Amino acid sequence: MRVPYGWMADYCDPGLEPRDLAEQMAMTGTEVERVVTLGPESADGFVIGKAVSVEKHPDADRLNVCQVDVGEGEVRTIVCGAPNVAAGQTVVVALPGAVMPGGMKIKQAKLRGVESNGMICSERELELGEDHDGILVLGDGPAPGTPAAELLPLAEPVLDLEVTPNRTDCFGIYGVAREAHAISGAELAPAPWDGGPIGPGLSSEAGDVERLDDPVGEESTADRIRIIVQDEDLCPRFTARGYTDVKVGPSPLWLKARLIAAGMRPISNVVDITNYVMWLTGQPMHAYDLDLVPEGELVVRRAESGEKVAALDGNEYELSDQMVAVADRNGLAGIGGMMGGSVSEVSETTTTVLMEAANWNGPNLLKTSRDLGLRSEASSRFEKQLHPALTLRAQAVAARLMIEICGATPMTGLVDVAAPAPASEPIRLRAGRVERILGLAIETDRQAEALEMLGFGVERDGEDLVVTVPPDRHYDVTREIDLVEEVGRISDLDRNLPATLPSGAGRPGGLSRQQSLQRRAEDSLRESGFDEMVGWSFTDPAEVERLRLDAADPRSHPVKLANPLSEDQSVMRTILLGSVLGAAQRNLSRGADRVALFESGRVYLPAGEFGPGPLGGDFPGNTRPPSNEPQHLCAVAVGSIDPSSWRGEAGVSDFFALKGVLEHLAGGLGTAVTVERLADGPVQPFLHPGKSGSVLVEGQAIGWIGEVHPLVAAEYDLDGAVAFEIALADLLAASPVGEEAYVDFTPFPPVDRDLAVLVAEEVSAATVVAAVEGSGGELLTGVSVFDVYSGEGVGEGEKSLALRLRFRAPDRTLSDEEIDPLVSGIVESLAGIGGKLRG
């Protein structure tokens, strides 16, 4: 909302530098995005001139030599290149010494041999508008030599307010003036609809609007127009007044200047009045050429689905049956609250005008705006829901302007089709409530004063205040708490509010067990040499194919965005691997020779098992979230994790290197993982089928580990990569950290026995270890594989595993006599899986 300072000062001049006012407004709830100075920084040297004569330049086709009266007695010679310059025009002259917007200083200069003593300015050169086709030609009247700033907003400070959507009152100049009044204490003039000023040079006589409704036998609005509102829910109030003898033409300069300063384009006096009234009161208006409304009837109704309307912006819009339109006998004449139709547009030939000030349903208009992709100054106000009473304010101000500026004769009577006005009950502000909420005591008198300055009606009832809310705050201030806010924001909270901490002891703060273990897990990967990354939650739908996931895989069916920013960020990821491989690819393409990256992040699955805990997607609250969002941990290594040095080159980190990292991670949580091949087929379609496995903890599969399939690696321009991805909550659930129970350890030494076992190539180490563990009895406390051998001395299709068995008893040193039979039992059990002792 652009607020020209001078316009606001018609109603309240806080006597502050615009920047200081901006600061104070920011500290009371209305951010000022910036204060701009419209046009040149200073208005010095810009005067009104009158072109006395215009002749072609003797030596330049495009230049004119003008004699301009700038009130000095003698005329000045000014060379001007504009095609539209002509004798008799009233123009703006920048005299030598004047500084143009952008910093150019005007000097005397010779142009093709002719002395030029100034410059005749265009709208755009003065930053008053867009027009640069020629010089700015003003209406007759102002005397040559008049400072241009008296007519035009030159060097006019304009506050650009960031009005929050609750403050519809501040979408009008008068509302902003009232804010300035409450902030500064400076006097506030009566409202323009209440006898206050309307514009410079307007007689206050014209303000006698009430006279308009005396039935004096003139034409009445109701005789000329019938308004039928079919859908009161969408149009709670529609007011209209007719005008005859309207003289359409350009607006007076002051009005154009104010609109330009506010950021609007002047069009014609009638249209400019609708915009001026909107900017002043916050209530938008629309003007119809009443002669173009067939049979004087307008109907406000829901559009029929597919019904089209040609709007004032030159576009045609197709409406739905959820949208409200204004229709005449022939079809649609406007989109309610959004934009008028071209069918009854006011033009130069218009003489009879109907001024509409209506009230529209905010949420409905917001939706219309979204659906049509169309937003106007009017709809941006209506969508925030205005009070129906504002319509009368706008009509009152418009009537004064129509009489004064367009020489119009108002018809008597206002057509007013209104649903019952929204109920308005006084609000009680209880004593002590302000202090209870703010933590700062403010005297009741001071509270009352603040509210009154903001336009509220206040009555005392003991120590309570009973407050009535003006219509332009009706939807914003509905409860006691809203009054507390109003009092607070006007009470210099920044300076006065103490900084305290909540009282009440005995609150234990802290991380949950799951959260602290999560940190431990992430730290473990960091310690193992991996850099943490944060990938995008959304991804490319084609990632599914890059990872070779088929349609049967639930991960091929991601959560889809209805309005993505781009196709490659249009679905939510179902796996972290794609993000991490992508980051690895980017880093390698930028010159990294190796990467070790991990991500701890969520995947988004349409459905599935929840839990355990928030990291498993089980969040607090009464309603389950719409998708399943478990936290995953994914690590990818390309090249070596270990460093090379003068002592040797570290090899490419392979499956076992990464498995070591995973085991270190599990070990750091006090638990252990196993890696197994649970089925015959590939573990994951994106992994090397021979060098991959499922990750299990306590027998439950929680993820996978393996070499990335060469075809997948190639998709990411990687020569090869190893990766794992696990469901973090499942791993953490197996962790005994913090819950360990001490077990006495034995002072008796262990006895180790080594066995070399020949088994078939396809028998896994885990199978062999399981066979040993299953038959070793209680005294067997450990089995480890310390060597694997195949080749010479071992038969074709066989391998030799070297196992170390550890036996221990809690109460004695074990003898060979005790252990030998145990070993025999183990050997027997190994025979059951085809194993035999190696010679």
Add this chain to the structure above:
Amino acid sequence: MVERIEEIEAEAKAAVEAAGSAAELEDARVKYLGRKAELTGILRGIADLPPEQRGPVGSTGNKVRKGLEAMIEAKVEGLKNAELEKSLAEDRIDVTLPGSPARAVGHLHPITRTRRLIEDVMIGLGYQVMEGPEVEHDYYNFTALNHPEGHPARMLQDTFYVEDDQHEEEVLLRTHTSPMQVRAMEASPPPLFMIVPGKTYRRDSDATHSPMFHQVEGLAVGEKITLADLKGTLLAMLREIFGPDREIRMRPHFFPFTEPSVEFDVSCFRCGGSGSLEDGSRCGLCKGIGWIELGGAGMVDPNVFGFVADTGYDPDHVTGFAFGFGIERIAMLQHNVGDLRLFFDNDVRMLEQFS
């Protein structure tokens, strides 16, 4: 006889002392303590001596023998050590060569580090840390936060919606961490002190806006909580993060789910809040304002409590404050990162700057 023994002792001690190698020492041992040694012979022949000599000869002989044995043993040890020292001294390495590199430790992402810092500060103030869903129901993101359907405040946030036909209400990506205010209050009665760090999404992308970013939500509800408590809490937190001299500024603002609402700023830590640097130039960090905008906050709107009345949130008995701010914003300020997008580019040359 005793004199002879003492002579042998003196002779043997001299020989042991003179021995310069393990071999010479062994020779001396054989000569004086061996089977054919004189002393051995004397001790073996004690039985043949006259009874009155047996005692003195035996005790002297044995004493000398033990003494010599100990002496030799000590000498063996000494010689061994000397030889070890000699061989160690010859076993030289070039100590100037580089050490074997340990596996380099990786790096936590700066967002994680800043998030943990904020968590730890708030834990110290008595808060729990909670997480909530990112794909969320409209109800939690808007309706229960006092943004009714059609409310213009919904327009303030460019929302990503999800294609969904399973639910009556719209499904979306949460635009703030605030939905967890409602979920947390549904789950536990007051008093409640919690923060929610997490990812949030808005349909916006440039150097200062990312379609995905991280926020921290804070919520404190109890019997006597005031706006002044909010100010004190934010001040305590900001001082932990940005230094003990920081000040806070609260500007009234509008959010549908808090009333009164404020935006809060921290005094600039580069210029000390003056807006200009020592050389008189304008501070680039706060753009000469002296304050850095950080986030939004306010007193929980009674309408929000109305949605969780079942768990005991009665606005006449409890009050509360809530706040929210961006983690990236804090991390950018902490580490002088100019472009938000760097956080999601994951270039290791950036990541490895944060140990």
